[in-house]
Amino acid sequence: MAPQLKGRAELAKAVEPIEGASYKITAVEEVKTAVQGFSGLRVSLEPEKRKEGDANEYATMVWMREQAGRKSKLGSLLAAFGEFLGDEDEALNTDNWIGHVIRVISWTQRNREVRVMS
Numbered sequence: 001m002a003p004q005l006k007g008r009a010e011l012a013k014a015v016e017p018i019e020g021a022s023y024k025i026t027a028v029e030e031v032k033t034a035v036q037g038f039s040g041l042r043v044s045l046e047p048e049k050r051k052e053g054d055a056n057e058y059a060t061m062v063w064m065r066e067q068a069g070r071k072s073k074l075g076s077l078l079a080a081f082g083e084f085l086g087d088e089d090e091a092l093n094t095d096n097w098i099g100h101v102i103r104v105i106s107w108t109q110r111n112r113e114v115r116v117m118s
Contacts (some may be wrong), residue, residue, distance in 0.1 A: 004099065006050075011115060014044075014056075014057045014058060014059035014060075015056040015057065015058050016046055016058075016059075016060055016107065017057075017058055017104045017105050017107055018104065018107070019105070019106060019107045019108075020103075020104065020105075021048070021049075021103075021104055022048040022049070022101055022102065022103045022104075022117060023045035023047055023048060023058060023101065023102055023104070024045065024099065024100070024101050025043060025044070025045060025097045025098055025100055025102065026045065026046050026098065026099075027042075027043075027044040027098060028041050028042070028044070028088065028094040028095070028098060029041065029042040029044070031061075034107070037048050037066040038060075038063060039063070040061050040062055040063045040064055041061070041062040041074075041094060042058060042059055042060075042061055042062075043060050043061075043062055044057070044058070044059045044075075045058040045059060045060070045080060045098070046058065048101060050057070051067045056093055057063060057081045057106065062074045062075060063075065064109060065073045070108075070111055071111050071112050071113070072110070072112060073112050074110070076112035076113050076114050077097070077102075077114060078091050078092070078112045079091075080102065080113075080115055081096065081097060081100075081116055083116070084100070086118035100116050100117075100118060101116070101117045101118045102114045102116055102117065103115045103117050
């Protein structure tokens, strides 16, 4: 069950999250690529402990699909929020992600794992 997307957006450049770090989710924006019309979510993140001089913007693109493996970006976030919120339907509502702190356990291709800390 994928959310309905509105409008199109250019994908801004941002730094991917780093394994072992914790981030507060500050925004989840529905996007559609301008050229091929791929639908996704741009998840903006604020490091819990930003290093001095680090002016990077942290975010990740989560591409929408009907089914997502638990180790994909989408699947790892849905699994983590489903467990934290205790309800799969609540996990599908990305508004429920905003303001929560996640810890990135693993962030390599086909091996993503996050935990919701608060």
